[in-house]
Amino acid sequence: MTRPAVRIRDVHKSFGSTEVLKGIDLSVPKGSTTCLLGPSGSGKSTLLRCIAFLEETTSGLIEIDGDPLGFADPGGGRSRTRLSAGDIRRVRAKIGMVFQQFNLWPHMTALGNVTEALVTVQGMKRQAANEIGNQQLARVGLSDRGHHYPSELSGGQQQRVAIARALALSPDILLFDEPTASLDPELTGEVLNVMRELAETGMTLVIVTHEIGFAASVGQKIAFLDHGKLLLDGPPAEIFGTPRHPRLEQFLETYLDRGAATLV
Amino acid sequence: MTRPAVRIRDVHKSFGSTEVLKGIDLSVPKGSTTCLLGPSGSGKSTLLRCIAFLEETTSGLIEIDGDPLGFADPGGGRSRTRLSAGDIRRVRAKIGMVFQQFNLWPHMTALGNVTEALVTVQGMKRQAANEIGNQQLARVGLSDRGHHYPSELSGGQQQRVAIARALALSPDILLFDEPTASLDPELTGEVLNVMRELAETGMTLVIVTHEIGFAASVGQKIAFLDHGKLLLDGPPAEIFGTPRHPRLEQFLETYLDRGAATLV
Amino acid sequence: MSIDFSIVWQQLPQILSAFWNTIWIWIVATILAVLLGFVVAALRRYGPLWLNLLLRLYVEVIRGTPFLIQLFLLYFGGPFIGLSLEPIPAGLIGMTIYGSAYFSEIFRAGFAAIPPGHVEAAECVGLSRGQIVRRILVPEMAMLVLPQLVNMAIILMKETAILSIITVPELTLVVGAIGSQQYAFVEAMTMLALFYWALVEISGWLGRLAEKKLSKFRFAV
């Protein structure tokens, strides 16, 4: 078996005195799609942000494709050491992130958002960058929107620009935080389709989502968080198959109760 | 048969030169739950706001429990006349509205939000108002949150305070605009449960929602809007039963596609 | 040039009384200007179009000309149109008008920042226009625009120095006069700087205190 794309070992995270992640162990296989589920406040976003090194863990280690992220284990039971900013940037370059709030830069067009890092970070020529940018926008079905500013795009379109921005840097791993939370059903469908296609291309995806149906059908791995602990972790058939873990049962109840089944 | 709670006759509404509602006819029976469905931009919110007289219709008439709202038909084919502010306030007192964005007043506690109108509008004594307020908060499961400010409440709790605020005035008709759009599944479940209970008490509810499963199970009447026109209007069995209207079929497709069915 | 504060020190009672004048005129004028500014902003938002345009002209003219010139025209020009004011009333009126233009712009932005839904919710439960203003708009506005209000009040405080041109015995006039009578310019200027700086710091501190109190009910999203 190959190295996992992300490996999380005993990660703890506290904000002040409240412990939000209480010892998470998880490995994300290369080329797989992993869905993080869990009730509100269980620590899903925090875990994802730790993987992106937007938050520093309080203890524990995270490896990206075998390289330590942020902190390294010096071995021999000694406490972890902090890596240099250059090391962090190098490892983080493998990761892309799509935020729930999109976080598009409002003063740049869609194309500008997608090509910005290609030009300023990778030092690419404007023209070459635009070519890649247009390619990525086409991939998410937005070839005709390159010159619109974020304020001129609908929610679903903005979300797809955010995906194109992450894709343009061809990361090995793409993280999504509730990418459909504030979209209407039609737009949700659009965005889920884009993710489905990405999953099929063999990119490693980690997705925090409330779309349980989507998670069940696209995820190769389901991780269920509750109160900062990883309660369950396995393939969907195992996790969703009966008999279910009682906490998951309770979580799903509200979902099923919404009448999702009555219709079909 | 009794008078309908809301009766809408040939309502048109334009913003500037764009016509958003293009002749709507709809009647909402007393004590029933009516769900408004439709794609984004179809005019659902606008219709609901017209019923609450937050927008003035461009033409057509709306009656609440037999009384004209805002405009009256003088008969004889003459153009409608505007009613006095007092008449409008009297008729509108029968209607409560729960907004998608909650619109709680940030400078008042939960209890303050609920009792404000009782004290300033109905001239009730502070103590009597507080009693009613606490009762209503208890009804939505928030007895212990009366003294919290909106910023100290979670999204679901805020939404329930907004419901309690509307209930405190004991309206005959309660309007909901996408009450669960930005909630997670557990909170969504909570809020849907409150609405389900209200429906069972025999209050007249009009709900704009994207929760198709909920609409199918709770609604006694489903109205499907598209491009400012009422395409379909009838009991759920008829609307959702096969054969379906092709436009509705297309709308539902994205929803079903999200994998809602795979799980069950 | 030697520096000798005892010269200024001997005049302390006179300076303190001038300082008191500065303070009370500033406070009264600020309160009046805030009220007038709120009325102007409210009328511009809810009044008819012609009134909006008229008030806009008022605001732009007042903001576009120096306070010194406004005050001069009011005080020395007023009597020619039958408006003869004593120095302190003229100073209060001048400052109120001057400040109201700035405050009204702050309130205008505040009105725009209050989510319209909050007003609609109030309409829905039957609050009247006046009740909406009193119970919803004013308190929400207070927490939105407090920092700008404090800033503007501080700017107004420094403008009180200009009242000296119409013979109001305020801090700058009195300390300046002592300075030039006794030829103690540096001492007088230092004294002036200290008094104003203390006032600014105190009001900035009060502003931050109030902000902290109000931040409890920040907007819930």
Next chain:
Amino acid sequence: MSTRLFELMLWAAGKTVLLSAISIAIGLAIGLLVCAAKLSPRKLLSIPATIYVSLFRGVPLLVQLLLIYNLLPVLGIMVPSDVAAIAGLSLCTAAYQAENLRGGFNSVPRGLIEAADMVGMSPWQQLRRIRAPIAFRLTLPALVNEMILILKASSLISVVGVIELTRMAQNLSASTFRPLLFYSVAGAIYLVICWLVAGGGSLAERLMRTGSSR
């Protein structure tokens, strides 16, 4: 009023505009530095910046000008009038502009910076490409306000021997003894200048609106 006197008023208005414009530009540069220092996590930078802002906002401009003009020569530094005026105005406006800019930088949404982190931008690239342009859009109205205030506050620089618009009005009314006339004309000229500045500001705002946040 003879055309010659009117020309004099216009000449003085030119002086007002010129010195104010130079001071605003220099003040903006100093303001940026002070703002950067104040935002810095290093106390060695942020504390002096805080003191700077407190002092220059707290002490009346008139006093600042007199101190610069009359105290520095005592220490052996001769300052010509124009230089003293520009120094006083720009040091004062820098304190206000620093605070405006700080407000702008603080209200750049965190998420936009995190997004820049995620695509690998260095702190300097983030400042140049993301933070500064967004903060500038947010602070533009306040900057325009400050420009107008400085234009008007420049009437104080006559105290260091610069003849600007207000001083010219005073001079001319002192020789003709018709102050109301000259003050009215000065007021009208200020009004026109301020309107031009405000108009330029709202034009710039409108030009940048396409890129405004949602």
Next chain:
Amino acid sequence: QDALERVKSAGILSVGTETAFAPFDFIDETGAHVGLNVDVFEEVGKEMGVEIKWVTLPWDGVLPGLEAGQFDMVAGPATITKARVERYRFLTPVAEATVALLKKAGDDTIQKPEDIAGKLAGAGKATAQLAQLQAYGETLPEPIETREYVGFNEAYADLAAGRIVAVANSLPNIAFVAEQQPSVFEVVLPPFGQKSYFGFIGSKRPEDQSLLDAVNAALLKIKADGRMGEMQKKWFGQSFDTPDEAPTPKV
């Protein structure tokens, strides 16, 4: 460095003054800085073989500027008072400064200075004229009220606006005001108070004395040969008999 040497070698004598003080220093309708001082210093410059450089400031900034060394001396001129003599060196007087009253044209209630008894009169704040007005007021049967202005021009404006009945200022100044605006203002004669004079000002720093001596000598020469009298006629409509040495005043 000795001031006279410095000025001679640079060829420039810099003089600070305020230009809102007609007829000594003001801006005429062509925009030029004119007045008695300009003419007098023109002559002084000729006598000393130097050029005159004017530095114009509001009066508030003039004396501090002198102390800070922004210019070599002050033209002003200032009324010679006891307090000022203690702090500054005055040169030979160039005009009489005895205080008189200015009233609104056509105001019949004031025919002579005593008529302001019990009324409100104005003067510039912290000026010698204010002190004289107050001292004079105390000698009247009914005390007068005084109002202090940042400058005399504001006081004139308030007189025109009708809030005060008279402004006390040195006769040459108010005579000029009344001449400029005869329909608005009128001089009340005779002057009141003690006889006083206007003089140019220098500092008491030892290194400045040589320069001030030289200027004083030039002024005396100009006075002696009658040039001064002509210039006074030109600007005041009359010439004054001024002593060579300023008498030490009591106030």
